[in-house]
Structure formats: structure tokens, C-alpha cells
Amino acid sequence: MSKILTALTIAGTDPTGGAGIQADLKAFQEREVFGMSVLTSAVAQNTCGVQAVEHMKLSFIEQQLDSVFNDITPNAIKTGMIATNEMMELISKYLKKHTAIPYVMDPVMVATSGDALMEEESRKVIRELLVPLASVVTPNLPEAEILFEQKIASVADMELAARYIVNQLGAKAAVIKGGHLKADALDVLYDGASIHHLSAERYKTKHTHGTGCTFAAVVTAELAKGVTVLEAVKLAKSFITDAIHYSLNLGNGNGPTNHWGYRLQGLPNQGGQTQ
Numbered sequence: 316m317s318k319i320l321t322a323l324t325i326a327g328t329d330p331t332g333g334a335g336i337q338a339d340l341k342a343f344q345e346r347e348v349f350g351m352s353v354l355t356s357a358v359a360q361n362t363c364g365v366q367a368v369e370h371m372k373l374s375f376i377e378q379q380l381d382s383v384f385n386d387i388t389p390n391a392i393k394t395g396m397i398a399t400n401e402m403m404e405l406i407s408k409y410l411k412k413h414t415a416i417p418y419v420m421d422p423v424m425v426a427t428s429g430d431a432l433m434e435e436e437s438r439k440v441i442r443e444l445l446v447p448l449a450s451v452v453t454p455n456l457p458e459a460e461i462l463f464e465q466k467i468a469s470v471a472d473m474e475l476a477a478r479y480i481v482n483q484l485g486a487k488a489a490v491i492k493g494g495h496l497k498a499d500a501l502d503v504l505y506d507g508a509s510i511h512h513l514s515a516e517r518y519k520t521k522h523t524h525g526t527g528c529t530f531a532a533v534v535t536a537e538l539a540k541g542v543t544v545l546e547a548v549k550l551a552k553s554f555i556t557d558a559i560h561y562s563l564n565l566g567n568g569n570g571p572t573n574h575w576g577y578r579l580q581g582l583p584n585q586g587g588q589t590q
């Protein structure tokens with residue numbers, strides 16, 4: 316029998332299931348990697364926005380990490396919402412003990428709705444503590460501008476930002492997601508050796524809640540299988556494109572993507588809401 320692969324997400328929740336831990340676990344499952352999760356913050360949110368946030372006590376986050384690592388060592392780790400400096404310090408200490416495990420760092424700062432998911436003063440700390448440990452960092456454009464400390468106004472700037480995150484901040488790779496661009500959905504990857512452009516048709520849809528979480532979770536699941544960052548990111552790009560294309564039209568705001576959209580590839584878009 317082949318070995319069962321596992322992935323761990325360390326992140327916040329979305330009770331409506333489109334983003335955060337829930338999205339990560341669905342994506343892991345779709346990629347046939349056994350999903351595990353450590354909760355950092357419980358977030359009362361839905362497709363319309365964030366209503367309230369409760370942070371877990373640091374000691375309880377540590378206990379959850381111990382529960383996982385004392386029993387099942389994950390083949391890959393992803394972090395999503397880490398709201399405070401203290402959480403970042405704790406998690407970075409933990410990751411430093413496990414540097415052989417591929418680590419995908421999604422620098423979650425703001426929800427699709429515009430609500431803040433990280434304290435303002437932690438934006439510097441995440442650069443210093445977590446970025447250097449990452450196998451790949453997956454910022455969207457606003458997050459990349461914060462890490463790069465410069466405006467990103469062109470594809471050339473995206474390339475510079477990706478190189479900066481690797482060469483200056485110490486990550487092994489960085490993919491700047493272009494979901495917030497006007498033209499095609501172009502993502503720019505620097506894997507430490509070369510720049511790669513991953514482009515897909517931009518769907519005209521408001522249902523993009525949790526796209527970033529889902530994308531990074533697929534990268535994590537693929538890295539658990541031992542593929543290269545380039546292969547993992549290509550697969551994630553294809554997965555998220557289908558998840559957006561076969562969207563579900565759930566909720567009253569920015570709805571979730573379809574985590575099983577990838578399985579519908581080539582089929583007509585039955586309930587899809589892309590116009």
C-alpha cells in the first residue's frame with residue numbers, strides 16, 4: 316500500500332466554509348492528502364464580511380501543535396491567518412524545529428471583503444519571522460506591496476517583488492497572485508532559479524471568497540507529495556481556475572469557489588455563475 320500523505324494547516328476559520336481552515340481541508344481532501352488543522356482564531360464571517368474574531372490563547376495554539384506533532388508528522392505545512400506578533404513568534408519557533416517539512420506561507424492580511432485579519436504592526440513581524448522559513452510565499456497584490464514595501468504597478472514590478480521576497484527576505488520561492496489585476500489572471504512565480512508566468516482567463520465573477528486560501532492549500536498538498544514548487548503552483552493554478560469557473564452562487568456577498576470544480580473540467584458549467 317502506498318504511504319498516506321498528510322498536510323497541516325495553521326489558520327483561522329470561516330463558518331460558511333469558503334475560506335480559512337475549512338477551504339484548506341477541502342482542498343487537501345480533493346488532492347487526496349489527509350488534512351489536519353490547528354486553529355489560531357475563530358472568525359465569525361460569511362460571504363458578506365467579518366462579523367467578529369476570537370483569538371485562541373497562545374498556550375492553546377501550542378497545545379494543538381503538540382497534539383498534532385506528537386502523533387502525526389505532516390508531510391507539508393501551510394499557515395494562513397496569524398493575527399498577532401505573539402502567535403507569529405510561537406509558530407515560527409515551532410516551524411524552526413521542523414525545517415525539513417515544506418512550508419507554504421500565505422500572508423493573510425485582509426479578507427476579500429476588505430476586513431483586516433492581521434494586526435497592522437504584525438506586517439513587519441511576518442516578514443522577519445515567517446517569510447524566511449517558507450518554501451513558498453503566496454501574497455496577493457496588496458500583500459505583496461506590503462512585503463515589498465513598494466507599489467506594484469506592472470508585471471515587471473510583480474517579478475521584482477517575487478525576486479525581492481526570495482533574495483532579500485529569505486523565502487525559497489514566492490508567487491505573486493494577480494487576482495486583483497484588471498487583465499488576465501496572471502500569477503508570477505520566482506522559484507529561486509527562474510521567473511515563471513502562470514496565466515489564466517479572468518472570469519467575470521464576484522464569487523472569489525477564499526481563492527487565496529484554496530490556491531495555497533493545493534500548493535501545500537502537492538508539496539506534501541514531493542513535487543517541485545513549479546509543479547505544485549501550476550497544479551494549484553489549474554485547480555483554482557476551475558474552482559472559480561464552476562462557482563456555486565452561494566451566499567449574499569462574495570461567494571465561495573467550488574472545491575470540486577477541478578473534477579468537472581471540460582463539462583458544461585451547469586450551476587456556474589460566471590458571466
Ligand SMILES: Nc1ncnc2c1ncn2[C@@H]1O[C@H](COP(=O)(O)OP(=O)(O)OP(=O)(O)O)[C@@H](O)[C@H]1O
Nearest residue numbers: 427455492493494495500517518523525526527528
Ligand atoms: N476572476 C478570476 N478569474 C480567474 N482567476 C482568478 C480570478 N480571481 C482570482 N483568480 C486567481 O485565483 C488565485 C488567487 O488569487 P487572489 O489574488 O484572488 O488571492 P487572494 O486575494 O489572496 O484571495 P482571497 O483573499 O479571496 O482568499 C490566483 O491564481 C488568481 O490569479
Ligand SMILES: Cc1ncc(CO)c(N)n1
Nearest residue numbers: 327328334335396426525
Ligand atoms: C480565516 C480566514 N483566512 C483567510 C481569509 C482570506 O480569504 C479569510 N477570509 N478568512
